[in-house]
Amino acid sequence: MAAIQLSGVTKRYGDVAALRGIDLTVERGEVFGFLGPNGAGKSTTIDILLRYTHPTDGRVEVLGHDVATDPVAVRRETGVLPEGFAPFETMTGRQHVEYAIEANAADDDPDELLERVDVAHAADRLATGYSKGMAQRLTLATALVGEPDLLILDEPSTGLDPHGVRTMREIVREECDRGATVFFSSHILEQVEAVADRVGILSDGQLLTVDTIDGLRDGVGATGELTVTLEPDAGSLAESTGSPGGTATAEATGSHSETAGSSTRGSGQRTPANPSQGSVADPVAVVESIDGVDAVSRRSDELVVTCRREAKLGVLDELRDAGLVIRDFTTEETSLEDLFVSYTEGDR
Numbered sequence: 001m002a003a004i005q006l007s008g009v010t011k012r013y014g015d016v017a018a019l020r021g022i023d024l025t026v027e028r029g030e031v032f033g034f035l036g037p038n039g040a041g042k043s044t045t046i047d048i049l050l051r052y053t054h055p056t057d058g059r060v061e062v063l064g065h066d067v068a069t070d071p072v073a074v075r076r077e078t079g080v081l082p083e084g085f086a087p088f089e090t091m092t093g094r095q096h097v098e099y100a101i102e103a104n105a106a107d108d109d110p111d112e113l114l115e116r117v118d119v120a121h122a123a124d125r126l127a128t129g130y131s132k133g134m135a136q137r138l139t140l141a142t143a144l145v146g147e148p149d150l151l152i153l154d155e156p157s158t159g160l161d162p163h164g165v166r167t168m169r170e171i172v173r174e175e176c177d178r179g180a181t182v183f184f185s186s187h188i189l190e191q192v193e194a195v196a197d198r199v200g201i202l203s204d205g206q207l208l209t210v211d212t213i214d215g216l217r218d219g220v221g222a223t224g225e226l227t228v229t230l231e232p233d234a235g236s237l238a239e240s241t242g243s244p245g246g247t248a249t250a251e252a253t254g255s256h257s258e259t260a261g262s263s264t265r266g267s268g269q270r271t272p273a274n275p276s277q278g279s280v281a282d283p284v285a286v287v288e289s290i291d292g293v294d295a296v297s298r299r300s301d302e303l304v305v306t307c308r309r310e311a312k313l314g315v316l317d318e319l320r321d322a323g324l325v326i327r328d329f330t331t332e333e334t335s336l337e338d339l340f341v342s343y344t345e346g347d348r
Contacts, residue, residue: 003181009058033196079143083154087127106146132159153184193336231325281322
């Protein structure tokens with residue numbers, strides 16, 4: 001059973017279509033990033049999930065409950081961090097969390113929740129005196145009350161400093177590890193890329209695509225960059241693509257890179273089955289004809305290859321088979337920001 005199921009969901013405000021026939025399935029236990037420009041319909045979708053507004057057409061189920069007929073059950077099993085929440089004027093941070101615990105008939109320890117979101121030091125201060133980031137973390141604490149099966153986070157990183165962003169990311173992963181589903185919208189695409197299992201891109205009320213980050217890259221034919229550092233005197237022994245076993249494959253394809261723009265690196269030597277003899281091959285000539293390679297350039301001992309993700313291992317294999325010695329390599333993938341622009345600006 002899916003955590004979220006939208007079928008043919010349309011929302012109109014007069015002649016304006018905020019959502020147009022949205023079909024979306026979010027599986028239980030996944031972290032789902034919901035992306036789109038301002039005005040795309042993200043907040044409208046979240047409001048429909050929580051029955052703050054109702055769709056003009058279509059069906060919505062959350063955690064197996066029909067939102068139209070059983071909204072109370074949905075809210076009981078869902079923790080929400082809304083965008084722009086303002087603390088109550090007369091309540092401390094601890095009192096906010098205690099109120100949420102009482103309202104949900106939960107037995108959480110308020111101090112543990114405040115500690116978890118790094119607001120324990122200000123627990124007895126009026127929350128109206130909190131910074132924007134502290135207020136955001138406090139609201140996250142109230143969303144975590146009762147260990148909800150679903151967390152809906154609307155722009156969760158708003159107002160957070162780098163430490164707060166890291167804390168938020170860690171909590172999202174911890175919640176996923178305990179079995180919760182996390183559905184969040186964000187304009188900070190680096191954070192989405194760091195935690196999301198899949199993403200959906202919404203534009204002008206239409207869901208353009210739903211896929212993994214790597215799937216989005218493949219969908220637009222995105223290229224990345226592979227930088228290979230060669231030994232200056234390459235020709236006697238060739239080098240493997242990385243460490244033994246399957247690690248080389250994972251590193252070469254960049255599948256372990258945490259964020260776009262970060263480098264995936266590998267090195268290590270072994271004797272190839274058929275080491276080259278005689279003159280050293282031209283690395284540019286070796287690589288440029290490989291399927292999936294768009295461009296090759298050489299800077300001293302560095303070979304810079306622009307290619308599809310799936311071609312990277314082949315580049316390293318061909319260099320090795322040609323008798324060239326690879327001292328090191330790094331990979332860089334197309335960022336989620338670039339992919340987002342490709343989809344929303346119609347570059348597909």
